[in-house]
Amino acid sequence: MLDDRMLDIRGLTLDIHGARPLREIDLVLKKGKSLGVVGESGSGKSLTALSIMGLLPNGAVAQGQALWKGRDLLALTEDQYRTIRGREIAMIFQDPMSSLNPSFTVGFQIDEVLKIKMGIRNAAERRARGLSLLKEVGIPAPEERWNSYPHQMSGGMSQRVSIAMALASEPELLIADEPTTALDVTVQAQILELLRRLIHERHMSMIFVTHDLAVAAKVCDEIAVFYAGVAVEQGPSEMVFETPRHPYTQALLRARPTKIQASSEGRRPRLAAIPGSVPRSTEQIAGCVFASRCEKVMESCFTKRPPVAEGANSRKSRCLLQGDQ
Numbered sequence: 001m002l003d004d005r006m007l008d009i010r011g012l013t014l015d016i017h018g019a020r021p022l023r024e025i026d027l028v029l030k031k032g033k034s035l036g037v038v039g040e041s042g043s044g045k046s047l048t049a050l051s052i053m054g055l056l057p058n059g060a061v062a063q064g065q066a067l068w069k070g071r072d073l074l075a076l077t078e079d080q081y082r083t084i085r086g087r088e089i090a091m092i093f094q095d096p097m098s099s100l101n102p103s104f105t106v107g108f109q110i111d112e113v114l115k116i117k118m119g120i121r122n123a124a125e126r127r128a129r130g131l132s133l134l135k136e137v138g139i140p141a142p143e144e145r146w147n148s149y150p151h152q153m154s155g156g157m158s159q160r161v162s163i164a165m166a167l168a169s170e171p172e173l174l175i176a177d178e179p180t181t182a183l184d185v186t187v188q189a190q191i192l193e194l195l196r197r198l199i200h201e202r203h204m205s206m207i208f209v210t211h212d213l214a215v216a217a218k219v220c221d222e223i224a225v226f227y228a229g230v231a232v233e234q235g236p237s238e239m240v241f242e243t244p245r246h247p248y249t250q251a252l253l254r255a256r257p258t259k260i261q262a263s264s265e266g267r268r269p270r271l272a273a274i275p276g277s278v279p280r281s282t283e284q285i286a287g288c289v290f291a292s293r294c295e296k297v298m299e300s301c302f303t304k305r306p307p308v309a310e311g312a313n314s315r316k317s318r319c320l321l322q323g324d325q
């Protein structure tokens, strides 16, 4: 049943030079919805995003499926990908300069997207469309910005321009990989609000990658929690936040700093509070990736890989305890 599943990732496994950074990732994105992908640094968030975009690192071998409107992205040729990447699916990055070319003006770069990806031949039409995009993403005085170079703008403004460029091709899915991590706190909030408004107004779907569960819960309809290359839990944001199912998510929420700590120590959850360390991607793991740190661990957790347990409200988790919680 294809139903409302726009993207359906099944058992996505990635091997790179003897390491396995993704271990059977399962992820579902519904049409018009936003999905937060949350996890610590190194948990496989970016590689999952890049797998969807068909931008795998050299030497990476993918197994599994990534069904985009029923079509397996992992099986596409580079030529076939070109009709999807940057057209149906667009991506923005933590560093807006990854999307912007320092040698060309903002206007030139947006114009290129409208000419090449959208096939708009009329230069005046492209300029009008480009200026309206800049306005839509909240750039003041778009006519002046049109002739600016990326380095002449602040980080927040550059990120807005990279969002405008992503929108220029009217994608159905926007993947945002930690788009606010490099920005000041006040600017972060503005960009989050902008993204929220844009996906609502344009009826786009979004995959929003972040290390901050609270931010994901605020911005996204659903949340998927990653740990050591596994999506250990997925479900509606407020449910995952209020009643986490996987022991890792439970520990993650407990490790979040209090408000007082948050102002003095930054907002990152301090996972060091959980004894043990994350397994390396080169480790062979027969059972659950969280077993060695889990306070609810059972003997079977070390030998049996937890299957995806589906519960009510499209909640999913990979834990042998599922059903008891």
Ligand SMILES: Nc1ncnc2c1ncn2[C@@H]1O[C@H](COP(=O)(O)OP(=O)(O)O)[C@@H](O)[C@H]1O
Residues within 6 Å of the ligand: 016, 019, 021, 039, 040, 041, 042, 043, 044, 045, 046, 047, 048, 057, 058, 281
């Ligand atoms: N090009 C690459 N080659 C080999 N290993 C990589 C490559 N890119 C990332 N990795 C490894 O894969 C794991 C997941 O990386 P990544 O998806 O970037 O994590 P995240 O975005 O969650 O911080 C990390 O252990 C990282 O070192």
Ligand SMILES: [Mg+2]
Residues within 6 Å of the ligand: 045, 046, 047, 177
């Ligand atoms: Mg990353």
